[in-house]
Amino acid sequence: MTEYSVISDAEEFRAACAALADGTGPVAVDVERASGFRYSQRAYLVQVFRRDAGVFLFDPPAIGDFAPLQDAIGSVEWVFHAASQDLPSLRELHLEPPTIFDTELASRLLGLERVGLAAVVEHTLGITLKKEHSAADWSTRPLPDSWLEYAALDVLHLIDVRDALAAELVEQNKTSFAEEEFAATLTRAPKPPREDPWRRLSGLHQVRGARNLAVARALWQARESFAQEQDVSPGRLVPDRSLVAAVMANPQSKQALAGTKEFQGRASRTQLDRWWQAFVDGRATEELPRERVPSDTLPPPRAWVDRNPEADARLKAARPVVEAIAEELSMPTENLLTPEYLRRIAWDLPGESAEDIGEALAALGARTWQIEQTAQKIADAFVEAGQTPDEPSTPAS
Template identity: 75%
Template sequence: MSDYVVIDTLSAFDDACRALTAGTGPVGVDVERASGFRYSQRAYLIQVFRRDAGVFLIDPIAFDDLAPLQQAIGDAEWILHAASQDLPSLRERDLAPPRIFDTELASRLLGHERVGLAAVVEDSLGIVLKKEHSAADWSTRPLPEAWLEYAALDVVHLPDVQDVLVAELAEQGKTEFARQEFEATRTRAPKPPREDPWRRLSGLHQVRGARNLAVARELWLAREEFAQQQDVSPGRLVPDRSLVAAVLAAPESKGALAGLSAFNGRASRSQLDRWWAAIERGRTSDDLPRQRVARDTLPPPRAWADRNPEADARLKAAKPLVEARAEELGMPTENLLTPDMLRRTAWQPPAEITPESVGDALTALGARAWQIDETAQLIADAFVDLPQTEEDPSPTDS
């Protein structure tokens, strides 16, 4: 086992940045968070590797400003695995790659059966990585040496893996596919805040009535506020199932809530006043939520034959053609075109169906140019001889 050191002083950080500036080629980057332990998705360790520079394990919590790291990497390409998972945490610290290569996404486009980092490294280089610390609490300080070795190995092989995957992409004629996918991942805008995020509460479907939903909402909001204050994952304070159990039990007093065996978790008793106050707010609130909320979602395909038979026919005609093309290209269908894009196009197609109009519809849904080139003609051919309704139904609740 090598001796890896966490960089948490300005002098060590400056040395690392100088070394990275002098390094050559693209830069392997990875992020470790504390998902399931902390409230935030902030980075608790940033690993960086560059040839002729070495590997550096940087504690981002120790520094107010990571701009020198961005400057040291300069305009070099960043190699990440499953970049969409790490980019938000990096952007939170003002670290933004000018270009990326995503080894997981490349592996998907190439049709690899296994796309986890350990599998990709093993398949590409014949090196076996152990992944026993992937779900660790990376906010731990000091970090154990075994964790540091694990973290370092997540990046030291990335340039070599990239070399192998670049050659495979070229051999399969997918270099441009990958370039467009990487750029779409790099520039993808953050998802807008979810309306009524409390409705994500697992088990909420059991709750009936606007008043009980108001209680569930207030319990969720109270837990969210406390979790943020403590920087602890909400579910570690009081699990979702316990909040729902409290709503369903409808306790008549704080003591009854305390005696509810299903209401448990590390903060269920220590913060009893907080939870009881939330229940009382829900029971007296004038702001009662709706039982059902309209969303921009389509009915499940199994319901299309009754709800929109023309759309059902379009989907059934186009889907096997897209699947066959994905098989020809040697990649998962969802990487060629997401099921949602195809469904939305089938549900509400262009007024005049041509490859160009289908391509415009797919573009509006976020499809990349290469995906449109590969699928628009197929979809148009599948749709063109099928009957069209004058006005297709709008998306409704799923």
Template identity: 70%
Template sequence: MPEYHVISEPAELEAAVRALAAGEGPVAVDVERASGFRYSQRAYLVQVFRRGAGAFLFDPPALGDMTALQDAIGQEVWILHAASQDLPSLRELHLDPPSIFDTELAARLLGHERVGLGAVVEDTLGITLAKAHSAADWSTRPLPQPWLEYAELDVLHLVDVYEVLRDELTAQNKTEIAAQEFEAVRTRPDKPPREEPWRRLSGLHTVRGRRALAVARALWQAREDFARAQDTAPGRLVPDRSIIAAVVADPKSKQDLSRVRDFTGRASRAQLDRWWAAIEAGRAEPVLPLERVPGEGLPPVRAWPDRNPEADARLKVAKPRIEQLAADLGMPVENLLTPETLRRIAWAPPADGGEDAIGVALAEHGARPWQVAATAPIIAAAFVESVQPTDDASSAVS
């Protein structure tokens, strides 16, 4: 078994980037994080491969400044798999691709049934990758050799995969479609933070009363602050179910809290003072959260016949036609047009329901030009048909 080396010294970085700069063609890039172990989503390993240079494994926490790597490959196409997962971590390191080719997204657009990295490599190259370490704690130091082998394999074949998928896109006349999708992923802004992220606590629906919700909020915030300070995944300190158990138990003292059987986690007892202080703060909070908050989303589709029957009719005509078009194009319907976008247009269509107005509305909801061109005529026609009387209704009127 070869010895895999992690580059952690500036001198090694300089040598590696010189080799990469002298390489040929696009660059395969991947990132390993410690999701589920660490609070942050920082990169703990960056893997890079380029023909004529080879594969390199970089240790970002040890290296710190990786500007030299950006300078070496910053003008090349970067090949990534599921790029939307890796780009935020890369940008934290000031590694920003000028253009990308996303092998997972390409596989989706081509209608591949399996789009995980291992499956795409197997389907395109006939090579089987072991995925035994995908959920490992990549903040571990030193990194075990089997993990490093796995990490290098994640980029070693990506250029070959890219060439196969690129040719498939050409054969299916989807090169421009893919280019627009890749650029949309590359330039997509980060999601804004949720206004009340504590409401995502698993099991919160079992908590009754605004005061109890205030306690849950205070416990969530205390856990969040401690997790951030420790750079540990919050659920590893105190799981969601433990926070809910503490709220429901309504302990009268710190000792009572310590006796709540389901209040578990590595920090449940070690940080008991912290959690008890949070409970007391929640109980004393003068501004109580609402039990129910108005959602920004649309009503569930099952409620449309009563809430907005015209919208229901529009959706029922348009949806199967969009699904058929996706089938004809050989791609998942969500890659042709997200169901949420179609629902929003059906719920509140533009006053001028023509094709051009529908196209503008689709673009405002984030649809790419190719999606607008493919779906706007179908949606506009479906909306017109949805208000036409059926043959039976016409006969009854006459």
């Protein structure tokens, strides 16, 4: 087993950056976080590999300023597996790739049945990787040797995988598709913060009444504040189900809250004053939350036949057409066209021409190649769906 070490010393960091700058070709980059353990999504390990330089494992909390690494590799292509997961953490470190190649996304476009890193490495290189530490707490220090080897292997083979997939993209005439997808991933704006993030509490649908919702909101806010302060994942302090159970129990005193059997979690009793104060605040507030929140979410398709029969007909006509195109291109339907986009234009018809359909898809976020592959056939399907049995289509001249 190759021994790897984590670089945390400034001098060692500068030497590693110099070696990477002198390497050749693109760089493979990966990030390890502590999701489910820590509050933040910060990077706790950054792995980088470049040919003629080697593998380097960097300790972000210890290093702090990553400007030397950006200077060393900031002008070449960065290769990721599932880039959208790693880019936000890298941007917190002011690490920004100029262009990317995403091996997971390329694998989807190529129609691989399994697109996890281990499966893709085995498909392209015939090498078997072990993936036993993917859900580990990477904020642990020191990191065990077996974890470091796992982290290194995440980037060690990635450039070879990239080259193999790039060749397959050429063979399937999908290089331009992939380039558009990679660019879209790189430039995609982060999702705006949710207006009422507390409404994501699992089980909140059981809570009835604005006053009880106000208590649930106060409990969520109290937990969120404490989790951020402690840098601990909120669910590890008190699970969602426990917060909801406490609201449903409607305790009338701090002692009654402490006696609520379903109110569990490692901080449920040690922070009892905090949770009880949330009950007090929620019951006293004059700013009651709305019980029903307006949403632009579409109804489930099974309800369309009653609520919007024309849209139902359009969706039923177009969906198999899009699926057939995806099958012809040997890729998953959702990578050819996001299913929500098709539902949107079926529900609220933007027009009957391919141009109208294409403009609407572009506004939703579809890429040019996706529109070129689907817009005309969707338009044809929509027109056909709008015709009655007594209204035959007009023959082409």
